[in-house]
Amino acid sequence: MKAVGIVVEYNPFHNGHLYHLQETKKQTEADCLIAVMSGNFLQRGEPALVSKWTRTKMALFAGVDLVIELPYAFAVQSAETFASGAVALLAALYCDEICFGSESGKIEPFIEAAKTLLEKQNEYDIYIQQALQTGINYPQANTLAWNQLHLDKLDVTKPNNILGFxxxxxxxxxxxxxxxxTIPRIAACYHDETFSHPSIASATSLRKALSGxxxxxxxxxxxxxSYTKQLLEQYYFTYGTFHDWERYFPFLKYRILTMEESELQRIANVDEGLEHRFKQAIIEAETFSQLMTSMKTKRYTWTRLQRTCTHILTNFTKEQMAKMKKPTYIRLLGMSSNGRRYLQTIKKQLSLPLVTNVSRLEPHPIYQQEKKAVFAYTAIFPEAIRSKAIKEEYATPPITLF
Amino acid sequence: MKAVGIVVEYNPFHNGHLYHLQETKKQTEADCLIAVMSGNFLQRGEPALVSKWTRTKMALFAGVDLVIELPYAFAVQSAETFASGAVALLAALYCDEICFGSESGKIEPFIEAAKTLLEKQNEYDIYIQQALQTGINYPQANTLAWNQLHLDKLDVTKPNNILGFxxxxxxxxxxxxxxxxTIPRIAACYHDETFSHPSIASATSLRKALSGxxxxxxxxxxxxxSYTKQLLEQYYFTYGTFHDWERYFPFLKYRILTMEESELQRIANVDEGLEHRFKQAIIEAETFSQLMTSMKTKRYTWTRLQRTCTHILTNFTKEQMAKMKKPTYIRLLGMSSNGRRYLQTIKKQLSLPLVTNVSRLEPHPIYQQEKKAVFAYTAIFPEAIRSKAIKEEYATPPITLF
Incomplete structure (x- = not known):
């Protein structure tokens, strides 16, 4: 069986995702489509609109055969760490191909850029350091370094090109x-917040239109x-809310206010005196957006700050992060009958444990952080629902669509 | 001017408190009545029903001349530490007498017991250790040790006798x-939850009847x-809520769930493996009361556990606690014209700084913890009210009743 991997967040699953998924199947003639998906918190440091379980159902309805969780320790990270975790998992599942959507749409510039970068990593690092010293932010420094290496065939100001690379x-x-x-993305740019196509819009614009x-x-x-719509409705009526940063703000503010600066310093990504700036900004901020706006500078991008807030909320420390080099288990969130068949064929060759019951994982450093992410994610629910949602994390067997 | 000190929590101020206050004035012929009062969290490890400012107003209306804050580091503690902080502050203000309500009502047994204990502290400590090793709790061990020292004239199973002692x-x-x-308490016992007197009832029974x-x-x-009633109404309509542990439970649960056990261990009072027990019990608990009930044992009393929960909520560490030997400033929460006059007479002899503007106190270890207590106390408010309440902590000058 031919297995093809994709890396997704589905926040929420929309027609653009469906197009990418169907094109992937068509172009690769995949027998088994495997999606590595971020859990409850996402790469850009946001809580997912709905939980991993509901997003797993969306993926299965759309035709994904296996949904694998990208652990928090790799999901809420820079493109580089995110991709390295996702690729390691897809490789562990013996994927023959990985197919991603990109603004570029052609694979050659990606391969060329990746090869060049691997050869000239030192040179690149020096360019980046030099550029950062001028006070610009990381994405800008990256573009500069990129041009200095003559890699301008690939436009790395486009977020999906960066991920693809x-x-x-x-x-x-x-x-x-x-x-x-790679498959070219159609119609909607990642950051687009307007609707210019009759049936395709970015997840960002959809969340904005929904406004919780x-x-x-x-x-x-x-x-x-239609299944996305039904699943969103079902989630809302079961849990009483969608998730966005503003709903977590009371907890984030409580946390930052009651932390010592030395404790803030221990949190992943909090460096260069960011702890003082958080302590100052939080006093006046009455919303998450106010906090972000008052902290954002040329140097600290919104995404970087948002990711840092997620680490504070979930109590993810530098010490923990330093220990997590690569994924050490494969957590199955959902499967189709096709997916199950594929798992049968590779089961005996797996080099990482395939986990369907997380209670067997403890104590496991990477899963410890996953739990903290679930505890933080469920904090906004009323108590009875919170307990139920926490139990789901432990007790939900992989979702099956047979 | 003759100054007399009392130690209070006024949670809320009731007719029993008024009786004690008036009797104190009458019996001591005080020119200035000084109350040292716990701030937003109380000796038994509970959030106060209403903030320190509203309780200060109650005290002033009732005839107190100076209201001084007992810092969190001394307030949320055993009777011994609580009393030692309060007495140090009253002494720093040159009180001639201290007058407390007690079940006993006679001062001699208190003096006799205190003298004996000071002489035989080592003997007492040995008795306590022996008793604790049999698995009983601290109050029980205390009663045993007490009897072994032949101090049974003072019934130390009565909470106000312990405080008085x-x-x-x-x-x-x-x-x-x-x-x-000392003045004998009338009618209502501290723990009484029933109403047996037409106008006197314990604060515990009043809070229970009010049920938030x-x-x-x-x-x-x-x-x-009537002023207590009006001030409670005013508080409720301004802040939208009274305070009790259940309202803080979402924050406490979030915190315990996302903490590492090693972090829990750093919190004041968390010892003897209590961190494991918290981690286990919190998963199932849907209310604060469920958490307490499931954790309470012969060894761990409700009060001790509640105090520990307050330390977790406010992030009060063993390291901080170890540094706080005695009060280092006198924070004025409120005064009458009489109180102001008294302060004029002693101003130049004060050995501790008299603080009316806390923003000048930072960074001050004891006040740092006070701030964290305010941040935790205000966490349950909607954001706009929370910001206002936090500013009040910094910007409210002492409340004056002239």
């Missing part, structure tokens, strides 16, 4: 026999499959 | 020229002065 680089770096492939309100679900219904 | 012991220990005096609901305020109105 990182997947290819991880494949080469980790020496996996995986073929990278079930009443506004109808306004986005032409951009999402 | 601790005041007298602190006076002797700290060598202050202060005369201790403004609608039930009428049911307790014959047990509290």
């Amino acid at each position: 990182s997947y290819v680089k991880a494949i080469l770096e980790q020496h996996h026999p995986i073929v990278p492939r 309100s079930i009443e506004r679900l109808e306004t986005i219904s032409s951009y999402i499959p | 601790s005041y007298v012991k602190a006076i002797l220990e700290q060598h202050h020229p202060i005369v201790p005096r 609901s403004i609608e039930r305020l009428e049911t307790i109105s014959s047990y509290i002065p």
Whole structure:
């Protein structure tokens, strides 16, 4: 059976995702489509609109065969760490190809850039350091270094190009026999907040249009499959809310206010005196957005700050992060009958444990952080629902769609 | 001017407190009545029903001349530490007498017991250790040791007798020229939850009858002065809530769940493996009361556990606690014109700084913890009210009643 991997967040699953998924199947003639998906917190440092379980259902309804959790320790990270964790998991599942959507749409520039970077890593690092010293932020420094290495065939100001590049680089770096492939993204840019296409819009624009309100679900219904709509409705009626940063702000503010600066300093990503700036800014901030706006500088991008807030909320420390080099288990969130069949064929060759019951994982450093992420994610629920949601993390067997 | 000190929590101020206050004035012929009062968290490890500012107003209306804050580091502690902090502050303000309510009502047994204990501290410590090793809790061990020292004239199973004894012991220990005096408590026992007197009931029974609901305020109105009633109403309409542990439970649970056991271990009072027990019990607990009930044992009393929960909520560490030997400033929360006049007479002899503007105190270890207590106390408010309440801590000048 031919297995093809994709890396997803599905926040929420929309028609653009469906297009990518169907094109991937068509172009690769995959027998088994494997998605590595971020859990409850996402790469850009946000809580997912709905839990991992509901997003797993969306993926299965759309035709994914296996949904694997990308652990928090790799998901809420820079593109490089995110990609390296995701690729390691897809390789561990013996994927033949990895297929990603990109603004570029052609695979050659990705491969060329990844090869160059691997050869000239030292040179690149020096360019980056030099550029950062001028006071610009990391994405800007990256673009500069990129141009200095004559890699301008690939536009790395585009977020999906950066991710794609990182997947290819991880494949080469980790020496996996995986073929990278890309499909051009259609119609909607990642950051687009307007609707310019009748049925395709970015997840960002959909979340914005939804604004956390079930009443506004109808306004986005032409951009999402009907099962996404039903699953969002079902989630809202079961849990009473969608998730966004503002809902977590009381907890984040409580936490930052009652922490010592020395404790803040221990949190992943809190460096260069960021602890003082958090302590100062939090006193006046009455919303998450106010906190971000008052802290954002040329140097600290919104995404970087947001990721740092997620680490504070979930209590993810530098010490923990330093220990987590690569994924050490494969956590199955969901599977189709096809997926199950594929797992049967590779079961005996797996080099990482395939986990369907997380209670067997403890105490496991990477899973410890996953639990903390679940505890933080469920903190906004009323108590009875919170207990239920926490139990789901432990007791939910992989979701099956047979 | 003759100054007399009392130690209070006023949670809330009721007719029993008024009786004690008036009797104190009458019996001591005080020119200035000074109350040292716990801030937002109380000796038994509970959030105060209403903030320190509102309780300060109650005290002033009732006839107190100076209200001084007992810092968190001394307030949320055993009777011994609580009393030692309070007595140090009253001594720093040159009180001539300290007058406390007690079940006993006679001062001699208190003095006798305090003297004996100071002489035989080693013997007492050995008795306590022996008793604790049999698996009983601290209050029980204390009663046993007490009897072994032939101090049974003073019934130390009564909470106000323990506090009174601790005041007298602190006076002797700290060598202050202060005369201790006691007034018998009337009608209601501290722990009484029933109403057996037409106008006197314990604060515990009043809070229970109120159950955090403004609608039930009428049911307790014959047990509290009219200004207490008005101030409670005003507080509720301004802040939208009264305070009790259940309202803080979402924050406490979030915190315990996302803490590492090693972090829990650093919190004051968390010892003897209590960190494991917290981690286990919190998963199932859906209310604060469930958490307490499931954790309470012969060894760990409700009060001790509650105090530990307060330390977790406010992030009060063993390291901090170890540094706080005695009060280092006198924070004025409120004064009458009489109180102001008294302060004028002693101003130049004060050995501790008299603080009316806390922003000048930072960074000050004891005040750092006070701030964390305020941050935790205000966490349950909606954001706009929370910001206002935090500013009040910094910007409220002492409340004056002239």
